[in-house]
Amino acid sequence: KHRQVTAAGPGGVGKTRLALAVAADLADDFPDGVWFVDLVPVTDPGRVGAAVAAAVGAGDQPGRDIDDAVLAALAEHRALLVLDNCEQVRDGVAPFLERLLTACPRLYVLATSRARLMVPFERVFPVPPLSRDGGDESDAVALFMDRAAAVGWPPGPTVSEGVVAICERLDGMALAIELAAARWSTLGLDGLTAGLSDQLRTLSGGARADDRHRSVRAVLDWSHDLLEPQDRALLRRVSVFVTPFTADAAAEVAAFTPLDASAVFDGLGRLAEQNLLSVTPSETGTRYQARETIRQYGTERLTDAGERTVVRSRHAQWCLAAAEALSGSGDADWRVRFDAVADDVRAALAWAADRPERREDACRLARLLAGLAFTRNLLGEAQQRYEQAARLAGDAAGASALREAAAVA
Known part of the structure; x- marks a missing residue:
C-alpha cells in the first residue's frame, strides 16, 4: 500500500x-x-x-x-x-x-x-474518464441512464445506441454526462445530439487531454445557454458561496434586478433539477451547493456580467449580519450555526481585507470572527483574527485594544 x-x-x-x-x-x-x-x-x-x-x-x-x-x-x-x-x-x-x-x-x-x-x-x-467500453453496458452509459431516470424519463432500449454516442462525444467525463442527462426529459435524443454537437464543434481542436476539459466546458456553456435569463443570473450570483447555503441566504445575496426573493426561491429548484446545484437537508435547514467546477464556472460568468463587486459586497454584508447574529446568540444550536457559515465569513473577510474601500467592513468581520472563534474554542484563530483586526483598525486606540484582546486569546 x-x-x-x-x-x-x-x-x-x-x-x-x-x-x-x-x-x-x-x-x-x-x-x-x-x-x-x-x-x-x-x-x-x-x-x-x-x-x-x-x-x-x-x-x-x-x-x-x-x-x-x-x-x-x-x-x-x-x-x-x-x-x-x-x-x-x-x-x-x-x-x-x-x-x-x-x-x-x-x-x-x-x-x-x-x-x-x-x-x-x-x-x-x-483519474481516467468513465469507461465507454461495452457500449450500452459501459460505466459512462450507466451514469447517463441513472441521471436521466432521476429526472423522470428513463431512456428506453431503442435509443441506447444514441446514448452511447453521446457519452463517447463527451469523452466519458462524469460531470458533462450528468448535465447532459439532466436535459433528457425536455430535449430527448435528437435535441441532445444536435445541441451538444454544435457546442462541441465550436470548441473542437487541440490535444486530446485538452479535449476532455473542453467537453466539460462545452456542456457547461450549453447548459447555461438553455437556462432562462433569471436562472443564469442566479447561478452566477450564488457562486460566491463557498459552503452550502440556504434559500434565505441566497435571496439576501442574489435578489436584486432582475431577481426578487420569489424568483430566487423558484430558481434554486430549477437549477437543482438541472444538476447545477445539489440539495441536502441539514440541522439548519435545506441547503444548496454547486460542485466546484460549476461554482468556478459561475464565478467566471459573474465577472463577465460585471457583477462581481456588487455580489461580493452583498455576500460580505450577509456574512456581517450572520456573524453579528451569532455574537449575540446563546441558542443550543449555536455551534452548528457557526460551523455552517464560518468558511463563508472567512472568505468574505479575505476578499474585503484586500480592498481599501472595504477596510471598515473587513475590520468588523475580523473582530466578530475573532470573538466567535474564541467562543468556539478555536484559540489560535481567535488570536490571528484579533491581530488582523488590529492591523485593519483605523485608529491607534482601537488597534491597541484589539492587540490586548489577541494577547488574552
Missing part, C-alpha cells in the same frame, strides 16, 4: 466520486476511522490543518498550534484521511501532509487534485 495517493485529473472527470467509492470500499481496513475533508471552502493555505482538525475532532489548545493538535490526535491511529479539492490550497496541503505522514506512521491519505501535490510519500493516480 502507498501512504499517500493523489487522484489527479481535470475538473469534472469524477475525482470526488472515485475517492468516495474507494473510501467506502476500504472502510473496514481502517479500524480508527475514515475522514473526509472538503477543501473548497478553505481560501487560506495556512488553514488546511484547521479544516482537518474540524473533521477529525482535534480541539485547539492554548500554546499548541492547530497543526500540532492534529498530529497528536492522529499519531497512533490506523485511519484514512480523504482530502478533496486540494489544488486551490496546494501550497498549504503539501507541507501539512509531509508533517502529518511523518508523525503518523499508521495514517493513510487519499487526495484529489487537478495536479500532483509534490510531497515525498505521494503516488499519483491519473
Whole structure:
C-alpha cells in the first residue's frame, strides 16, 4: 500500500466520486476511522490543518498550534484521511501532509487534485474518464441512464445506441454526462445530439487531454445557454458561496434586478433539477451547493456580467449580519450555526481585507470572527483574527485594544 495517493485529473472527470467509492470500499481496513475533508471552502493555505482538525475532532489548545493538535490526535491511529479539492490550497496541503505522514506512521491519505501535490510519500493516480467500453453496458452509459431516470424519463432500449454516442462525444467525463442527462426529459435524443454537437464543434481542436476539459466546458456553456435569463443570473450570483447555503441566504445575496426573493426561491429548484446545484437537508435547514467546477464556472460568468463587486459586497454584508447574529446568540444550536457559515465569513473577510474601500467592513468581520472563534474554542484563530483586526483598525486606540484582546486569546 502507498501512504499517500493523489487522484489527479481535470475538473469534472469524477475525482470526488472515485475517492468516495474507494473510501467506502476500504472502510473496514481502517479500524480508527475514515475522514473526509472538503477543501473548497478553505481560501487560506495556512488553514488546511484547521479544516482537518474540524473533521477529525482535534480541539485547539492554548500554546499548541492547530497543526500540532492534529498530529497528536492522529499519531497512533490506523485511519484514512480523504482530502478533496486540494489544488486551490496546494501550497498549504503539501507541507501539512509531509508533517502529518511523518508523525503518523499508521495514517493513510487519499487526495484529489487537478495536479500532483509534490510531497515525498505521494503516488499519483491519473483519474481516467468513465469507461465507454461495452457500449450500452459501459460505466459512462450507466451514469447517463441513472441521471436521466432521476429526472423522470428513463431512456428506453431503442435509443441506447444514441446514448452511447453521446457519452463517447463527451469523452466519458462524469460531470458533462450528468448535465447532459439532466436535459433528457425536455430535449430527448435528437435535441441532445444536435445541441451538444454544435457546442462541441465550436470548441473542437487541440490535444486530446485538452479535449476532455473542453467537453466539460462545452456542456457547461450549453447548459447555461438553455437556462432562462433569471436562472443564469442566479447561478452566477450564488457562486460566491463557498459552503452550502440556504434559500434565505441566497435571496439576501442574489435578489436584486432582475431577481426578487420569489424568483430566487423558484430558481434554486430549477437549477437543482438541472444538476447545477445539489440539495441536502441539514440541522439548519435545506441547503444548496454547486460542485466546484460549476461554482468556478459561475464565478467566471459573474465577472463577465460585471457583477462581481456588487455580489461580493452583498455576500460580505450577509456574512456581517450572520456573524453579528451569532455574537449575540446563546441558542443550543449555536455551534452548528457557526460551523455552517464560518468558511463563508472567512472568505468574505479575505476578499474585503484586500480592498481599501472595504477596510471598515473587513475590520468588523475580523473582530466578530475573532470573538466567535474564541467562543468556539478555536484559540489560535481567535488570536490571528484579533491581530488582523488590529492591523485593519483605523485608529491607534482601537488597534491597541484589539492587540490586548489577541494577547488574552
